[in-house]
Amino acid sequence: MTTYTSVTDSDLREMLAEIGVGSVQELFSEIPANLRLRRSLALDGGLSEQEVFEELRALAAANVSTEQELSFLGAGMYDHYVPALIDSIILRSEFLTPYTPYQPEISQGGLQAMFEYQTAISELTGLPVSNASVYEGPSAVGAAGYVAKLDNGRGRFVVSRGVHPHSRETLATLAHGWGMGVEDAPLVKGATELGALDHTVSAVVVQQPNFLGAVEDLEPIARAAHEAGALVICACDPLPLAVLKSPGECGADIAVGEGQTLGNRLDFGGPSFGFFAATEALMRRVPGRIAGETRDADGRRGFVLTLQTREQHIRRERATSNICTAQALNALAGVIYLSWLGRVGIVELVESMIQRTAYTRERLAAIDGVTLLHDQPVVREFAVTLDVPAQRVIDRCRAQGVNPGYALGREYPELADALLIAITEQRTRADIDRLAATLAAAVAAERRQFAETGART
């Protein structure tokens, strides 16, 4: 017996007698003998709770978290402050442990929370129909691509290089299975340059703000796409939407994005949630769960999973997605967070980030050897180029306890030695000044080294 099972010797005797077999082994008699494992699984373990905790704590201690360094690392996930009330709510058994709400009469808590979440996402994105979550940002872009394919059956996607590299790669992986092509639209001076579109384009995909932190002018892009009969998919960072013109208002047909910044932890990349919102016209193609309002037999207001005929458990091979388990608990954290920020608070938060980012940009641009990659308007993230190898500068900064940002060179070979710097409301003036000083010292040291050795290493 382990901690989690409870079959005593007397239980076992009674149960075997009721079933009518002599041993547990007999219950597996249908399994062909040659398939039976003749040894134990080669796994050690079987540890006490205390020992398991110790081991997992030691593994945690071997990681450098945002508590142990001053981090300006972003590129898709951000070190925001997560308020205490979120855990106190989402760790309640009633939210943490139930199944998907297939029996709505006993799932009104979860279903109403989904309805409230859908409303909040609809407000942020400016689109009327939101689902109850998908897995995360990049796969949400893939899911949106699938909706476009089902909607117009055309052969290719045009995707801005300003879309997160992980999203572009995910869409490419899926598009290969659909026999569809994916083409880049370049970034020029930090902004998407669309080029000519034709009737073979199923959807145009852009990101707001884009991967280099720039706020895109979405309206002309959406107009051009619609003139060519293509759908507009906008991947967005949800917090800046408090202040930016919404994707819906700019003409997007689908808005998706990464929800981590809304009340979820970094967790080394997951679990978080993806949001997915669309126009009324696309409602019956939206993937995933959707909660809808209705009445019960006594006239009481209630909520149910609705439009289930879109989904895999009914439509099967003709479903708009195969998604089943999504990220309900993380989306719940999201709606609690958005309620906590509130209509006034979210604007204050984002405007404060804009100011912090502007200050950081100004301080860093003033450093010898550091140039702004573009001067597009930004909200919470921006890019700079260094005139020395970025990775070496990063290493020097980290040795001083500062993680200065993300090296863009790997995914953007044309941007070797560029750094993407992210700001949240947790970065104070003192933090930013420390970044500037540390970065300046690191760049200067590298320049000296280069001058001395006469070569880049």
Next chain:
Amino acid sequence: MADPSYPEDLMYHAEHDWARVDGDTATFGITWFAQDSLGEVVFFEAPEVGATVAKDQPYAEIESVKAVSDVIAPMSGEIVEINEVLSESPETVNEDPYGDGWLVRVRLSDPSERESLMDAAEYQASLS
């Protein structure tokens, strides 16, 4: 909803669709059995007026809360009218499957196709 009924003046297709033929036009719908199996109809989107339908081929989908079904054309032709009532009140299909719950009206391309359909008695027999 309505009691089981299979009007004598209609022709029936094995996939639970009916046709009311009137010279060279016909009205199509789904039978009592089909609406009963589906449950409460929540959505039906007809193809556009002018679209062609082909005998034995699906021309639309009909949805209840828990099911999606293809709607099969009993005969071939061109759609001349669709039942606008159903976009607001799809449950009409359950309430009156042979009357107000009709789906589309078609100008037939080959009226002789009615020979291959069943009459009410044959269709009812096929259900048991």
Next chain:
Amino acid sequence: MIRAADDELTIFERSKPGRRAFSPPKLDVPQRPLDELLPSALRRTEPPRLPEVSEPEIVRHFNRLSKRNFDLDTGFYPLGSCTMKHNPKLHERIAALPGHAKLHPLQDPSRAQGALELMWRLQGALAEIAGLPHVSLQPSAGSHGELAGVLLTRAFHEDRGEHRTKVLTPDTAHGTNPATVTMAGYEVVKVGTDAAGNVDLKDLRAKASDEVACLMLTNPSTLGLFETGIEEIAEIVHGVGATLYYDGANLNAIMGICRPGDMGFDIVHFNLHKSFTQPHGGGGPGAGPIAVSDRIEPFLPRPQVVRREHPGNGAEPYYDLDYDRPKSIGRLRGFQGNYGVFVRSYAYIRSLGAAGLREVSEVAVLNANYLLARLRSAGVLEYLPAAHERLCMHEFVLTGSPMKRELQIKTLDLAKRLLDYGVHPPTVYFPLIVDEALLIEPTETETKETLDRFADTVAEILREAREDPEVARNAPYTTPVRRLDEAAAARHPVVRQPL
């Protein structure tokens, strides 16, 4: 559970201008006019209409909502195919450690060695359980893992210069299987099930051809029965050069007893939110890692977590993310996957070890067979006979057809009446090939007393129905809401609060 009318208010309806919970931290950088930083043409004119509420209101609102939910910590959840086993409380404590929770996914691997080592060890454990050596933790849920598996199959065939068009799934398959097939760009072909509840080998032979890329199966099947012809199935499928995919939803029946890799499967997905105790959260998060054979390994998603040995001087091995995978299908999502879920699953595997995992499956199968036997001796099977007269594994299917005929109540009505007895109903109307299906999976973490009580409850409901079928037909009565008008919700969907 609460039924007061006040609970019907949404957080938006509780909102009142001027109320707030968030107070911003001090902004001590020099500030510039917003128009200079962000032109007004790019800005929205009105803020999003989020609620304006204080912290006490938020806490009370969601607490009261929570009391309108049934949950696993509170009661029995015999949902077939879902494996609703206890969620160990240790796991939340571990997952909250800042070293795990506050680790940025793009942190340099040299500074995330704990995380990468955890993932590498979890991979190894899953590989051993599956009997397939190579694991990717990237997929975020079972259906995501299925998608990965079918895309891997496509890459495998394309690498050999073949372009196959079809994937076979049994007619008992979970809906995610055919949905996945279409999403991956293949055509679904259904394979029948024979009277004994096994894949119909004759039908399989007829449909297996060189146009077939893959057969997707689970074993035990969704009927809760072991696929006794699995070796022959593997021979047929491999014989036409197709891959054999294992849907891990039913892994709870066979851990430490037999392994999909040994049965001949090429690709396996795990549902960490099923057998490996990740809490369901009302609909996620989960994770759907995959294990594959040598011949499929080159195509695994990018990046892979690897262990590199340092040459020579005896330095510690080093864990890393390997992007250098030229034949990879690419990415299926951002970053590395649902790490928080890996932390919990790894803790579980360490808690149980080999003997504990084997015991899980033995007790899961014991509990299912016991519950079936108790339902039989309680007279339930007269109205709800087992769909197949065989030993079940970790779950079993009953058919409510006789109950419908003789008592005039359907499986749906039985399910709704169970709600009044404080039990979550089993899975209903799945698998599709069983009429009025009731799929019951007790899992290994339930006591004998809970199973006895459930059997007696079902018997009681049937007794009640014999006297008056209307009771079940209009159930539930004691839940926060009664039966809801799902047709109205689908006809005229209201999917957000109008503001």
